[in-house]
Amino acid sequence: MTLVSASREVAIIGAGPAGATLAYELLQGGLKPLILDKAVFPRIKVCAGGLTIKALKFLPPDLGPVLENEINRVQLSFNLGRTFTKTSHQPLLYTVERQRFDAILMDRVRQAGGEFGEGERLEAITPGPGDLSTLATSRRLITVRVIVGADGARSRVARSAGLQPVDFWHLGLQMEVPRNLMGKSASEFTRTIYLDMGTMAHGYAWVFPRGEVLLIGVGGPVHQGPQLKRYHARLLSHLGLGEQSFPLAAHLIPHRVTPRPIMRGGVLLVGDAAGLADFWTGEGIFSALHSARLAARQILRFFRGEAGALTDYQARVDREIAPELKASYQFSRLFAGIGSLAFRCLERYDYPWEVFCRVMRGDRSFEEIKKRFRPDILFRKLLVKSARNRPIA
Ligand SMILES: Cc1cc2nc3c(=O)[nH]c(=O)nc-3n(C[C@H](O)[C@H](O)[C@H](O)COP(=O)(O)OP(=O)(O)OC[C@H]3O[C@@H](n4cnc5c(N)ncnc54)[C@H](O)[C@@H]3O)c2cc1C
Structure with missing residues (x-):
């Protein structure tokens, strides 16, 4: 030295x-x-490189050349099964390398x-x-x-x-796959991101399009590393990419x-x-x-x-900053607790989707919604309901 x-x-x-x-x-x-x-x-x-509209508000206006895909649709699945898509008339995020x-x-x-x-x-x-x-x-x-x-x-x-x-460490596992390997269905992932919930408690999966590649990843508690790896393998098979082998990168996400x-x-x-x-x-x-x-x-x-x-x-x-992160943590626990019921609500009603869009755009916060709906009370009520609710096959 x-x-x-x-x-x-x-x-x-x-x-x-x-x-x-x-x-x-x-x-x-x-x-x-x-x-x-x-x-x-x-x-x-x-990183999946998702830049929400609320994040863009902190950034210089001349980012144009690095903004790749404009996203205004989310395809959501439960346990890599039942799927629905919601569309926003305004962009929710952009992807960047x-x-x-x-x-x-x-x-x-x-x-x-x-x-x-x-x-x-x-x-x-x-x-x-x-x-x-x-x-x-x-x-x-x-x-x-x-x-x-x-x-x-x-x-x-x-x-x-x-x-x-x-307080909590999550692990992100992600692979970059050329879009053309997905055949026709790749065109679905131009303005759309795909998210899966309900497969693992506090775990989730995503597909983000970025130019000619798809970022295919899973995230969840770090101590569930082996489960996350299996989840990623299932996700690839679900997408028809089970035969593909690309490097799987890992990184911690701190909360x-x-x-x-x-x-x-x-x-x-x-x-x-x-x-x-x-x-x-x-x-x-x-x-x-x-x-x-x-x-x-x-x-x-x-x-x-x-x-x-x-x-x-x-x-x-x-x-x-912290109240928003805490509110988001509480909503995450609520959703993990009621799993399929939360998924059905998202599928059936437009209100939660509209709220999600507003949060991504920075026009609303999880903190404001929490003050209005008290997730701790909702959590207890919905848990009782979800006990009677069979998971979606
Ligand atoms: C799989 C995955 C997907 C993600 N997807 C998204 C997403 O879509 N959207 C989103 O908003 N966030 C996402 N994130 C989170 C996001 O990547 C991070 O929150 C973000 O990068 C944090 O920025 P930062 O500047 O704090 O740290 P970083 O971007 O991690 O930068 C830290 C820098 O510090 C340097 N460094 C480290 N140690 C030293 C040292 N000892 N000396 C000198 N330099 C050092 C590193 O080289 C690095 O350049 C994702 C994370 C993961 C793991």
């Missing part, structure tokens, strides 16, 4: 959507953060004058000297005042700072549903590093962007001399 000592006000570890957004917003506010990523960009990231999407966000940081240490891995953080911290990277030692962990699900920053923000600490001293966590992926939908990019924006505001206030601005970051996340 070549040891070159350097000193910075802010270091951001990780250049995914959270780190890149934070870096850009700090640059706009007049700070010059250092951003490090162990990978050289463009780098591969295991993460390699290109993340690279374009970092290009914007570079153009704004950001200093990017690509291929530079954070190894350790030690407190001092004084109220500073020292980062040991694969290349050098750096003293900094504020460190932001934007380093994803298995955040080294979190571990170095003694933070454990995650924070209780107010666990996400900062300590001059260390803040954002995005997946803070465990902010949605338990029910698996969506993580939206909260990565939202938390990055909150962190940027507080860091700028801190450097303008506002005492307590950094500590306020956690309070803001717990006020502005």
Whole structure:
């Protein structure tokens, strides 16, 4: 390791959507953060690449070239059996290739004058000297005042700072399959995503179209890894792709549903590093962007001399992001508990579909719906009903 000592006000570890957004917003506010990523960009990231309309609202308007498929239909199946499709008259999400999407966000940081240490891995953080911290990277030692962990699900920053923000770990298993292997039925997956529920409690499967490939994946509790693998194999057979063999990539999805600490001293966590992926939908990019924006505001206030601005970051996340993640977690438990009954409701009534569309577009939140319907009460009532309800064959 070549040891070159350097000193910075802010270091951001990780250049995914959270780190890149934070870096850009700090640059706009007049700070010059250092951003490090162990990978050289463009780098591969295991992700279905679904960007909801609510997430797009946090992003620059000129993303056109990286937005691949516009999605306005959802095909839903129960236990890979009975299926129905719902259509929205407005787009719900776009799919992106993460390699290109993340690279374009970092290009914007570079153009704004950001200093990017690509291929530079954070190894350790030690407190001092004084109220500073020292980062040991694969290349050098750096003293900094504020460190932001934007380093994803298995955040080294979190571990170095003694933070454990995650309540539940999910595992995502995903394969990229060329569309043409699906024959005629591939044309169904142009503006449509496919979701399966009810096969595993807290597990789900998806097919997302992205240009000439289909992203075929399953997600669920990490301790059910072998079941998830079998689920993925069943999904492929169900899609008529049972004979196909492509690499199956795996990645953790972290969920924070209780107010666990996400900062300590001059260390803040954002995005997946803070465990902010949605338990029910698996969506993580939206909260990565939202938390990055909150962190940027507080860091700028801190450097303008506002005492307590950094500590306020956690309070803001717990006020502005956490209630939605908690509500989504509660709805997920409700749906897992009543399985086929929930599926029938979704199939039969348009209201839940319309609510889902509004949530994807950011016009409604699970939190508002929770306040209106109290899922804990609904859960108890519907559980009684579902006990009498036979699963769909
Ligand atoms: C299978 C799967 C499908 C998903 N599909 C969707 C979806 O469709 N839509 C959606 O919104 N979300 C989805 N997600 C979640 C989404 O991918 C994450 O929530 C999102 O990437 C979080 O962004 P981030 O910036 O916090 O972290 P990341 O995007 O994970 O970026 C972290 C960065 O930190 C770097 N890094 C890590 N450790 C170090 C280190 N020690 N030193 C330096 N750099 C380091 C990494 O190289 C990486 O570039 C999915 C996740 C999985 C696993």
